[in-house]
Amino acid sequence: MIYNKIESANREDIEKIQLNRLKDVVKRVYNLTPFYKDKFDEMGITPDDIQSLDDIQKLPFTKKQDLRNNYPFGLFTVPMSEVVRIHSSSGTTGKPTVVGYTAHDMDVWNEVITRCFYMADMTSKDIVHNGYGYGLFTGGLGFHEAAQKMGATIIPASGGFTQRQLMLMKDFGATILCATPSFALHLAEIARKEGPEFRKEYQVRAGFFGAEPTSEGLRKEVAKVWDIDYYEVYGLSEIIGPGVSCSCNKGLGLHINEDHFYPEIIDPKTGEVLPDGEEGELVLTTITKQALPIIRYRTGDITKLHREPCACGRTFVRMESVIGRADDMLIVNGVNVFPSQVEHVIANTEGVTINYQIIVDKKGYLDKLGIVIEVDDSIEFNDVERVEKIKKELQHSLLNNLYINAVVNLVESKSIERSMGKAQRIIDKRK
Numbered sequence: 001m002i003y004n005k006i007e008s009a010n011r012e013d014i015e016k017i018q019l020n021r022l023k024d025v026v027k028r029v030y031n032l033t034p035f036y037k038d039k040f041d042e043m044g045i046t047p048d049d050i051q052s053l054d055d056i057q058k059l060p061f062t063k064k065q066d067l068r069n070n071y072p073f074g075l076f077t078v079p080m081s082e083v084v085r086i087h088s089s090s091g092t093t094g095k096p097t098v099v100g101y102t103a104h105d106m107d108v109w110n111e112v113i114t115r116c117f118y119m120a121d122m123t124s125k126d127i128v129h130n131g132y133g134y135g136l137f138t139g140g141l142g143f144h145e146a147a148q149k150m151g152a153t154i155i156p157a158s159g160g161f162t163q164r165q166l167m168l169m170k171d172f173g174a175t176i177l178c179a180t181p182s183f184a185l186h187l188a189e190i191a192r193k194e195g196p197e198f199r200k201e202y203q204v205r206a207g208f209f210g211a212e213p214t215s216e217g218l219r220k221e222v223a224k225v226w227d228i229d230y231y232e233v234y235g236l237s238e239i240i241g242p243g244v245s246c247s248c249n250k251g252l253g254l255h256i257n258e259d260h261f262y263p264e265i266i267d268p269k270t271g272e273v274l275p276d277g278e279e280g281e282l283v284l285t286t287i288t289k290q291a292l293p294i295i296r297y298r299t300g301d302i303t304k305l306h307r308e309p310c311a312c313g314r315t316f317v318r319m320e321s322v323i324g325r326a327d328d329m330l331i332v333n334g335v336n337v338f339p340s341q342v343e344h345v346i347a348n349t350e351g352v353t354i355n356y357q358i359i360v361d362k363k364g365y366l367d368k369l370g371i372v373i374e375v376d377d378s379i380e381f382n383d384v385e386r387v388e389k390i391k392k393e394l395q396h397s398l399l400n401n402l403y404i405n406a407v408v409n410l411v412e413s414k415s416i417e418r419s420m421g422k423a424q425r426i427i428d429k430r431k
């Protein structure tokens, strides 16, 4: 089901809407925020310079630090009397980033999440178990309000209390699960202790997963253990929260709600815009936000855009699942390595789990990459020959696929330390 016909409109109509909205938002930030006014003046541009969508490239980027520098409400373009909701990042170091919503912004947010729900044909009959954290984080309340608005039954479970959550999912007959993929996997790990037939006790049929970078391996694993349709939701609080884009399961990638969020892919080093299909950093401009409109926000997420028609009928551009963060990228002996690419290789190897750790160290002048991976339950750890064979296979595919020479170390299942189902993925000893 498609929620809004704009999602399947033709390119010309979409671009017309985008250009009108872009012009409006540029005027809005120029007239209402000293930050953008100064930036535009410095660059010698005015809102009149925006006459086509490509003119967006004349505009300055906005970075996370710009939000921090204008803490808390310096980039808002409405008086506080019009702001109905505030969210904020956790801000472990320094000031958090603060975002605000008007009633109109809340409607947009609910709508884009509802569009995600429609990907899974969700209706008011569904019971939604929401395992995203509530509070200032946008995950919990974002999904909550949209599900409630469409008349589904929402269970605000929030994070933690795994045993209790499983009991509620079972007893309340949840049909939809919303959670981070690693929490979904953690839930399954505990549920499995009930015995191999555990799945029969649950009615869950689909899930909306996001809020952390995931590999294809992790997504497949969650879909498999829960035996559900996996929908990937992408978003970030600076833009709106979850709902910027969502996978449709009919074609590769996630449809970006581009009537609200205008996407570009840039070279993270030079800032230059790259053509469709090339990998780079995703940059988003909010073209309908009122409280906190953002121009060319550098998300830090590495992905690609595709514009070929999708089997689902939607014409919105698709982004591939984020392969990593521009700042998470490891450079090992001059080769760019994203942890998710390593995870992809591991996920396509028999006999191992996707619980792994990447350890980078220096030996003399050279970088040394080690990967510790847990074997799965089908492997007898004493079977040295088998274990050696898997090790060789992994080293071989890492070299062939990623051009990295890694020392692979296999360990017994559950021996890598983890918290909330998540192991610390990268240990960089070079620093």
Ligand SMILES: [Zn+2]
Binding pocket: 248, 249, 250, 251, 255, 310, 311, 312, 313, 314
């Ligand atoms: Zn599609």
